[in-house]
Amino acid sequence: xxxxxxxxxxxxxxxxxxxxxxxxxxxxxxxxxxxxxxxxxxxxxxxxxxxxxxxxxxxxxxxxxxxxxxxxxxxxxxxxxxxxxxxxxxxxxxxxxxxxxxxxxxxxxxxxxxxxxxxxxxxxxxxxxxxxxxxxxxxxxx
Ligand code: UDP
Ligand code: MG
Numbered sequence: 001x002x003x004x005x006x007x008x009x010x011x012x013x014x015x016x017x018x019x020x021x022x023x024x025x026x027x028x029x030x031x032x033x034x035x036x037x038x039x040x041x042x043x044x045x046x047x048x049x050x051x052x053x054x055x056x057x058x059x060x061x062x063x064x065x066x067x068x069x070x071x072x073x074x075x076x077x078x079x080x081x082x083x084x085x086x087x088x089x090x091x092x093x094x095x096x097x098x099x100x101x102x103x104x105x106x107x108x109x110x111x112x113x114x115x116x117x118x119x120x121x122x123x124x125x126x127x128x129x130x131x132x133x134x135x136x137x138x139x140x141x142x
Contacts, residue, residue, distance in 0.1 A: 066115035
């Protein structure tokens with residue numbers, strides 16, 4: 001399998017729950033390597049730009065509001081088939097539908113707000129490239 005890089009974000013709800021380390025361990029235990037990590041305070045402009053693909057969706061405003069509600073931790077994961085592997089580790093977008101053992105099931109329940117689902121993960125090589133470049137410079141990725 002090809003070695004890939006993908007972008008994950010530990011979202012503000014997971015940071016508030018103090019499970020940053022437990023989520024990072026999930027990635028490491030699955031054979032993914034954290035090659036870059038930082039703490040970020042998104043604002044309306046940066047969160048809106050990051051989620052631009054969802055601009056017309058009804059949940060966009062709520063999602064931006066949530067992502068600006070506290071610090072988050074974007075990180076770059078590297079490993080064989082990292083993009084799909086990360087999506088599998090995350091589980092379904094809706095934590096109530098995520099399988100036990102996935103990050104969203106284990107760290108985002110109970111869930112009343114779909115924005116607060118613990119993690120983001122790139123969904124394709126194209127989005128991984130854009131999203132990694134959104135948060136990290138070449139020097140930070142070396
Ligand atoms: N989201 C939401 N309501 C929805 C669908 C998505 O609040 O009906 C939020 C949710 O936090 C999700 C994010 O918008 O993680 C991006 O949506 P996407 O469909 O890309 O889901 P993901 O790739 O994060 O699983
Ligand atoms: Mg997505």
